[in-house]
Amino acid sequence: MMTTGWQRSGAAAVAVLGMLCLALAAVAAESAMQPAAPPALDRDTAQWLATLPLACVGKPHAPPRSRGYLYQTTVAIKPDFATTRAFYGCYDWHSSVNSMWTMTQLLRRYPDMPIAKLIREKLKEHLSADAINGEVAFFNEEGNHTFERPYGWAWLLRLYGEMRSWDDPDAKKWAANIEPLAKVFLERTPPYLNTLAAPMRVGTHANTAYALKMLLEYARRSTEPALEAALVDRAKAFFLADAGCAPNVEVSGSDFLSPCLTEAALMADVLPQAQFVKWLDAFLPAPDSPRFQALTVGVIAMSQSNDELEKTNMLGAKSHLIGLAASRARSLEDLAAALPRGDARVGPYRALAASHARSSIAAMYDANYSGSHWIATFITDYLVSAHRAQAR
Numbered sequence: 219m220m221t222t223g224w225q226r227s228g229a230a231a232v233a234v235l236g237m238l239c240l241a242l243a244a245v246a247a248e249s250a251m252q253p254a255a256p257p258a259l260d261r262d263t264a265q266w267l268a269t270l271p272l273a274c275v276g277k278p279h280a281p282p283r284s285r286g287y288l289y290q291t292t293v294a295i296k297p298d299f300a301t302t303r304a305f306y307g308c309y310d311w312h313s314s315v316n317s318m319w320t321m322t323q324l325l326r327r328y329p330d331m332p333i334a335k336l337i338r339e340k341l342k343e344h345l346s347a348d349a350i351n352g353e354v355a356f357f358n359e360e361g362n363h364t365f366e367r368p369y370g371w372a373w374l375l376r377l378y379g380e381m382r383s384w385d386d387p388d389a390k391k392w393a394a395n396i397e398p399l400a401k402v403f404l405e406r407t408p409p410y411l412n413t414l415a416a417p418m419r420v421g422t423h424a425n426t427a428y429a430l431k432m433l434l435e436y437a438r439r440s441t442e443p444a445l446e447a448a449l450v451d452r453a454k455a456f457f458l459a460d461a462g463c464a465p466n467v468e469v470s471g472s473d474f475l476s477p478c479l480t481e482a483a484l485m486a487d488v489l490p491q492a493q494f495v496k497w498l499d500a501f502l503p504a505p506d507s508p509r510f511q512a513l514t515v516g517v518i519a520m521s522q523s524n525d526e527l528e529k530t531n532m533l534g535a536k537s538h539l540i541g542l543a544a545s546r547a548r549s550l551e552d553l554a555a556a557l558p559r560g561d562a563r564v565g566p567y568r569a570l571a572a573s574h575a576r577s578s579i580a581a582m583y584d585a586n587y588s589g590s591h592w593i594a595t596f597i598t599d600y601l602v603s604a605h606r607a608q609a610r
Contacts, residue, residue, distance in 0.1 A: 256572040257579065259601040264324040265331045270594035271317030272333065274587070275307040275340050302352030304344045308591045312370035312423070316595040318344065319377040323598055326384055338388060345392040354398050367410060368429035371403040372436075379436040407433065408448055417456040419481070421473030422538070426456060427481040434487055453488045457481055461500040466512045474538040474596075476513065478502060479549035486556035494556055498563075505566035513546065514570060537589025543578035544596035547571040548603050555607040575600050 257263060281293045299306055305314035321337045328334070343349075356362055378400040381393035417426035430453050437446040463478040482502055486494055503509040550571035554564045575597060582593045 256568075256575060256604045257601065259327070259598075259605050261328045261331055263601070264328045265333060267594045267598050268321055268324045268331070268333060268337060271308060271320050271591045272337060272340060274309070274591050275314060275317055275321075275344060277307050279306060279310060300343075301346075301348055303356075304346075304349040304353050307344075309588055311366050312373055313592045313595075315370060315373040315377055317591050319373060319380060320591075320595045320598050322377065322380050322384070322389075323602060326380070326386070326389075329386075341392060342388065345395050347395045350395045350399050354402060357399070357402055363406070364410075368407070368426070368433075369423040371407060372429045372432035375400055375403055375436040376432050379439045383439055404445070408445075411448070411452050419477045421468070421470055421475045421477050421542070425475050425477065425480055427453075427477075427484040428475055430456075431480070431484040431487060434484075450488050453484055457485055458497070463501050464509065465503070466509045468512055469539070469542065472535040472538045474541040475545050476542065476549060479513065479546055479553070483549040483552040486552055491556065491558065495558070495561070498553070498557075505563055505570070537585035537593065540578055540581050540585045541589060541593045541596050543574040543581075544593055544600055547575035547578070548596065548600040550574070551600060551603045551607060555603070571600065571604070 278295060278299065281295075285291075296302065305311050305318070308314040308317045318341065321341065324331075325334055325337045325341075357365065374396070378393060378396045381389045381396060384390075384393075411430075414426065418424040419426070430449055434446065434449045434453075436442075437449060460481065463481070465476065465478045468476055468478065478501075482498060485497055485501075488494075489497060505514075548571075550567045554567040554571070557564050557567075578593060579597060582590050582597075585593055
């Protein structure tokens with residue numbers, strides 16, 4: 219009897235569970251011993267992180283839970299979903315996409331890790347030409363033109379850029395397969411940004427600064443100067459005049475991004491260093507100031523001690539707060555890398571980034587299935603950013 223991707227993924231999850239638990243224990247122990255140093259992106263850490271998305275990429279999303287007010291609806295899974303959809307696992311569409319990005323990042327750095335063959339098998343299965351063509355057909359259907367905009371679109375382009383820049387025979391095939399879907403988003407993104415009257419400054423998926431930052435990374439990595447120029451212009455139009463951000467009013471109950479830090483990290487990519495330093499002076503309070511202290515407190519404790527949050531987990535709030543620590547770490551690392559070496563903020567930013575990353579690692583399994591895979595993505599993103607900074 220032929221097995222489905224879902225069944226094979228379940229078997230893979232069982233196979234790597236023991237390995238994952240041992241690795242988690244090691245990372246947690248390391249976190250306790252070295253609270254100020256960033257974890258190393260070594261082979262063992264890469265393998266541990268890769269097991270999280272690997273265990274869920276073939277597990278279909280849960281059926282919709284909402285009910286119509288006047289009309290009754292029924293749902294049934296598409297019988298051909300495994301061959302006509304690429305991103306049907308890991309809880310939701312965008313999490314499936316960024317899970318593929320995570321596996322690609324880690325496989326690219328450690329192609330000889332023990333689970334490398336399994337990762338390649340899953341990428342080959344999900345990123346086939348037929349599966350991506352099914353995605354294109356879905357996004358071209360009436361009513362689906364804006365699905366997952368902008369967060370999911372930016373992650374897809376980031377995945378596409380990673381494949382395009384990787385000198386690997388499989389990656390070249392996967393990039394060619396993804397290209398038709400990437401073109402759909404590349405055609406639709408500039409009109410969306412040009413008609414956006416004001417940026418979304420929330421701490422969740424609609425955050426405009428976060429989408430612009432990911433899109434800018436893709437444009438520069440893929441050498442698309444026209445897109446890069448358009449993104450830089452839009453970022454300046456939205457954020458250049460900003461000053462006096464108030465991190466003391468963060469966090470809302472379901473944030474996984476810091477609006478202040480996310481915007482600052484974007485502008486670090488947009489502005490020349492001297493101009494960025496002046497902009498940051500006016501935008502973000504100093505690390506030792508009272509208004510900055512909200513960014514130093516652990517959101518992990520909030521997620522663990524709030525009884526009501528534990529009961530309801532509204533909108534994935536608990537997993538979001540755990541992931542917030544990891545996304546803060548990436549933003550702080552990017553700020554430190556963008557500042558002159560002698561700037562007094564570099565040390566505090568880096569130390570705080572490492573502290574947030576380690577707390578997110580230690581608590582990520584409290585996020586359960588709804589969060590552990592995408593939190594692994596955010597941790598990987600931070601570690602890759604820190605690794606690049608160290609290389610520089």
